[in-house]
Amino acid sequence: MLINFDNAATTFPKPENVKKAALYAVERFGGNAGRGGHELSMRTSEALYSARETVAEFFGAEPENTVFTLNCTYALNMAIQGIMNGGGHMIISSIEHNSVARPAAKLAADKKISLSIAKVYPENQKTVESFRKLIRDDTKAVVCTIAGNVTGQILPCREIADLCRKNNICFIADGSQACGIMDIKLSDGINILCTAGHKGLYGITGTGLLISDGKFRINPIIQGGTGSSSESLVQPDILPEGLESGTVNITGAMTVKAGIEFIRKTGIENIFSHEEKICKRFINELKKDGRIKIYRDVRAEYVPIVSFNLNGIPPEKTASKLAEYGYCLRAGKHCAALAHLHLGTENGTVRFSPSVFSREENAVKLAYLIKNL
Amino acid sequence: MNNCLAEMPSYTYAVKAAKLLQSRGINCKIVRSEKKCGYSIEIHGRCRDSADILNKYSVPFNMPNEPLLRG
Numbered sequence: 554m555l556i557n558f559d560n561a562a563t564t565f566p567k568p569e570n571v572k573k574a575a576l577y578a579v580e581r582f583g584g585n586a587g588r589g590g591h592e593l594s595m596r597t598s599e600a601l602y603s604a605r606e607t608v609a610e611f612f613g614a615e616p617e618n619t620v621f622t623l624n625c626t627y628a629l630n631m632a633i634q635g636i637m638n639g640g641g642h643m644i645i646s647s648i649e650h651n652s653v654a655r656p657a658a659k660l661a662a663d664k665k666i667s668l669s670i671a672k673v674y675p676e677n678q679k680t681v682e683s684f685r686k687l688i689r690d691d692t693k694a695v696v697c698t699i700a701g702n703v704t705g706q707i708l709p710c711r712e713i714a715d716l717c718r719k720n721n722i723c724f725i726a727d728g729s730q731a732c733g734i735m736d737i738k739l740s741d742g743i744n745i746l747c748t749a750g751h752k753g754l755y756g757i758t759g760t761g762l763l764i765s766d767g768k769f770r771i772n773p774i775i776q777g778g779t780g781s782s783s784e785s786l787v788q789p790d791i792l793p794e795g796l797e798s799g800t801v802n803i804t805g806a807m808t809v810k811a812g813i814e815f816i817r818k819t820g821i822e823n824i825f826s827h828e829e830k831i832c833k834r835f836i837n838e839l840k841k842d843g844r845i846k847i848y849r850d851v852r853a854e855y856v857p858i859v860s861f862n863l864n865g866i867p868p869e870k871t872a873s874k875l876a877e878y879g880y881c882l883r884a885g886k887h888c889a890a891l892a893h894l895h896l897g898t899e900n901g902t903v904r905f906s907p908s909v910f911s912r913e914e915n916a917v918k919l920a921y922l923i924k925n926l
Numbered sequence: 927m928n929n930c931l932a933e934m935p936s937y938t939y940a941v942k943a944a945k946l947l948q949s950r951g952i953n954c955k956i957v958r959s960e961k962k963c964g965y966s967i968e969i970h971g972r973c974r975d976s977a978d979i980l981n982k983y984s985v986p987f988n989m990p991n992e993p994l995l996r997g
């Protein structure tokens with residue numbers, strides 16, 4: 554039997570209503586949304602709009618500013634490249650995922666933008682200060698994860714957003730590890746929220762979201778069919794279709810809608826406290842073994858993710874040993890080169906990440922196994 | 927009663943507009959545009975009110991001055 558503690562990569566299993574939504578979408582929404590006037594297309598279009606409404610309401614946005622993407626990486630690339638199109642200065646944090654760090658580094662290497670990296674500290678005030686010090690007259694965007702994907706550290710996004718608002722800077726937030734676990738709203742000061750649909754929102758893989766407050770124009774990086782203004786060779790400058798060239802993953806969108814309905818029914822606070830309780834128990838068990846290093850600092854706050862290493866054992870080896878017993882944990886750099894530079898973990902870490910379906914007794918059994926490696 | 931057609935820039939805005947109008951008691955429906963690739967709202971009466979509502983909520987649309995349809 555597989556026991557999944559790699560939910561930060563993608564949640565599994567999915568809620569029952571998500572599975573049903575996928576099947577229902579395949580059976581009923583077989584048209585191409587926004588592409589025709591016949592019943593199949595109109596029915597599919599209505600379904601997609603209802604998914605937009607659900608997502609928009611959940612994040613305090615408008616349906617027309619809610620864009621479905623392939624995943625969070627696509628959403629972040631669209632936001633970063635779309636906002637930094639005309640050049641300027643951009644700031645990212647020192648614990649960003651490669652989905653932020655790589656497009657930012659590429660733009661900087663091509664001399665299209667200048668890039669600064671703000672050091673993250675366990676203390677929120679110090680982190681905010683490091684962003685503040687880097688702001689320049691030409692700073693156009695700040696891109697920051699709400700919670701890091703390696704250790705789960707929660708960044709002071711509201712304070713960083715406030716800095717951005719005061720300086721008329723576009724604040725792009727990566728909500729991959731936070732959405733569905735923390736109550737995130739655009740009213741927190743986020744101009745563009747990018748997130749995965751298949752992680753804490755419990756949709757299927759191949760889903761992501763870009764949610765804008767409409768204040769900053771996002772230049773599309775992909776052009777193509779949008780279902781409207783087909784007579785023009787110019788990409789329509791209107792959301793969401795302007796950023797949704799090509800056929801939208803309607804089945805995926807319907808599962809994201811169902812996932813959000815599941816989260817609402819379960820209660821976001823209940824999900825967080827359930828997962829956090831499992832993490833605390835797991836940490837307490839690991840702490841009994843002096844060989845185990847846990848990457849948490851008492852001064853910082855975390856989403857339910859635990860990164861650790863066993864002294865002298867490479868993380869990949871630890872994870873592969875655990876996999877022999879059916880435990881699914883991710884090891885290595887977690888697509889986050891900057892975060893590991895920040896942590897000083899040159900071989901990476903082993904990451905434990907529960908979901909709402911995880912059970913405490915399995916975390917205890919896992920900790921026992923780790924201590925006996 | 928005058929009917930009119932509001933051309934919408936996308937299906938998403940067509941639904942948004944239809945919902946806004948219907949919630950205010952205005953009879954309307956989404957139709958596929960005949961002249962251009964896209965969607966329109968067929969509004970049954972209260973065309974001026976409809977235009978004011980859509981403008982108030984910053985919903986982009988194009989409504990020719992002359993009613994396209996007459997009931």
